[in-house]
Amino acid sequence: MRRNRKRSSVTVLVVAAVTAALALAASGCGGGSSGGGGSSSESTTTAIGKAEGSLNVIEWPYYTDKSFAQPFEQKTGCIIHRKDAGTSQEMFALMHANGGGGGGQYDLVSASGDASLRLIDAGDVKPIDIGQIPSWKDFLPQFKSPAHNTVDGKHYGVSVQWGPNTLIYNTQKVKPAPTGWGDTYSSKYKGNLTAPNNPIQIADAALYLMETKPSLGIKDPYELTKAQLTAATQLLISQKPLLKRYWNYAADEITSFKNGDVWMGAGWPYQTLQLQGAKQPIKEIVPLPTTGWADTWMLAAKAPHPNCATKWMQYVTTPKVEAQQAIVFGETPVNPLACPYMDKIQKGSCAAYHLNEPESYYSKIKFWKTPVPQCGWNSSSDCMDYNAWVQAWAQVTG
C-alpha cells in the first residue's frame, strides 16, 4: 500500500488507500473501482480498473516466485502477499474459512483440479471475464475451457500450468527401468514403493483398471459408480503391502528417495528435478495413459483487490512468464507460445516438458477433477462424490 504512491489521484483516493491499509478488505476494493471509470470486473468490457496496490494469494510454493513476480510488482504496483499451501486440502480450507470466498482477505488461489470444482460449488470463487486475458486464445485447446475450471460456459479463473503424474525411480535400484504403472502393482520391489496420500489417487487405480479390467466399464477415472470405486479401492488395498509409505508433501517424497527408503513411486516432475538437482540417481517416465494435474488461478468470490488479480492473470499467462514459471517449478505451460522462451532459458526444455506434443498425447492425460455425483458419461447421478472418495481412501490408508 505505502509504496503505491504513484497513482494520479486526489486526496480522496489517498484517504481511501490509507483506510484500505487499516481495514484491509472492503475499503480497498472501493478505492480501486472508484478510480476505474465504473467498469466492474464482471461486465464484459475489457478495461480493468486501477490497481489496488495489493494482491493476496493462496498459492503452491513458488507459484508467484520472485524471479517473475518482482517485475509485475514494479510494473503494476500490486505488491504480492503470499500464503503457501502444502495440499489441495489446505488450499480449500483456507479459501473456505472466515465465511468463505477467501474471507475477504484473499484474491486469488492457484487451485489444482482436485479442488477447483469444490471451490466453484462452494461459492468460494467467482467467474471472470476471459476476454480480459489476451493470452487465453493462444492456450492449448485442453486448457481453454477445461471441465475443472469452466462450468456452464463460465470461466472461474484462468489455467496456468499443468503436468503429468510421473513414475519416479532410482536408477541404481530399479533395473531394468520401469515401463508403466503396472510396475507399481508388481511385488518385485515390495516394501520400497511409495504413492501420494491423496484421495484423488483412487483415479490412478481406476485408470489402471480401465486398461486392465474393461469389464468394470470405467469410462472416466473421476466418475466412478459405487462398484467401480470399490474395485479401485480393492486394488489400492492390495497394493498397500508393496509400499513403504504414502507421502503427504512433495518434500517428504524427496526425503524418502534421498534416504534410500523408497525406490520407485508416483510423483511430479518437481520432485524429479529437485532430486536430480541434489545429484541423486533419479529418473522419471510418463507412462501413458496417466493422470495429471492442471492448476488454475481462480478469483476469490470476496476478492478485495480484483483489478490486481486480473492484472496478475494477464501477466502470468504471457509466453515469457509462462516459460519462467515452468522452469522454476518444473511444470508445463498452458500457452504453447512459451516454447521458444523455455528453450532460451534451458535448452531442450520445451520438448522435455512435452509442450510440443501432438494433440493425441494430451488426450491421454486425464486431468484431476473433483468427483461429483453427476456422471458425465451416463447422465445419471449415481457416481460417488468426493466425500465417498475420502472415506474410501481412509479404507486404504487406515
Next chain:
Amino acid sequence: MAVDAGALETGPLVRRARLRLSGFFWQRPWLRAVGLLALPLAAFLVVYVGSLGVLFVSSLWTSSSLTSTIEHTWTLANYRTIFSRAGPYLHIAAFTLEMAAVVTLTCAVLAFPLAFFMARVASKRTRAVLFVMVLLPLWSSYLVRLYAWQTILAHNGAINWALNGLGLPGQNLAYTNAAMWIVYTYVWLPFMVLPVYAALERIPESYLEASADLGARGWRTFRSVILPLVLPGIVAGSIFTFALTLGDYITPALVGGTSSDMIGTVVYQNFATNLPFAAAFAVIPMAIMGAYLLIARRLGAFEAL
C-alpha cells in the same frame, strides 16, 4: 475490626482509601472471588466449553458433499459411519488408542528411573543439569524434532549406521508403526518425567527408613511404599502423554507407514470438506479422555498435578 478502623483515621488519604477497598473486599469474599476469576472463567466458558459444545452440536449435522456447506438437519449418520463395522474408522480409533496406551506405558517405564535419580539420588547440581536435559527438547519446535527423527530412522540414517558399525544388520525402522512409537515416546517423555519427579520428591525420607526398619528390602519398599505414592504422579503424566498422542496427526504423516492413520489424521482429512464428520470423529477422543480422567481422579492423579 475496631482496631482497623482506628488505623484508618490516622493514615494519609490514599492509604486510607486503599485500606477501605481491601476491607470492602475482605467483608465480601464472593465479590473478591468474582473479581479474580471473572476473566479467566469467562474465557474458559466461552472459548473452551463453548467451542466443545459447538463441536458436539455440529457433529450431529451433515455436510453437502457438493458445496461443503453444513446442512442443519439432526442426524446420527456421522456416528453410524464411524461405528460401522465395514468402515475403516473403528479400526483407526482402536489403533490410536493402542498407540496412546503403548506410548504412555513406555514413557512411564522410562521416566521412573530418571525421575527417581533426579529426586532422591542426584546432587543439587546434577539435578539441575538433568532438568535442563529433560526440558531442552521442548525448546525446539516439535516439527524440527520430527524431521530430525525422519533422518535418524531412515534407511541410511544414524541408527542403521550405528547398527552396521557394530556388525549388526540394519533395521527397516523408517515409516513403520515402531517409528511412530519411538518418536511419540521421545517427544512426550518430559511430560511424564516432571509429574513423576514431583510425586517422588514428596515422599518423606522417614517412610523409606520406616520400611527398612520393619525389615523390608529394596523391592518390597518399592512395591509397598514408593509405587503407591508415585502412582498418582504416573497417572497425572499419563494424562498428558495419552491426550497428546490421541490428538496428534503430524507424527503419522511424517514418520508413519502405510497403515498409520490416527484419529487426528481423519479429522485433518475431513475438516475442510466434511466438517460435521470431522467433528463427530473429534468427539471420540474427547469421550475417551473423559472416561480416562474419571478413572485418573479415582486414582488420585489430581493431587499430584
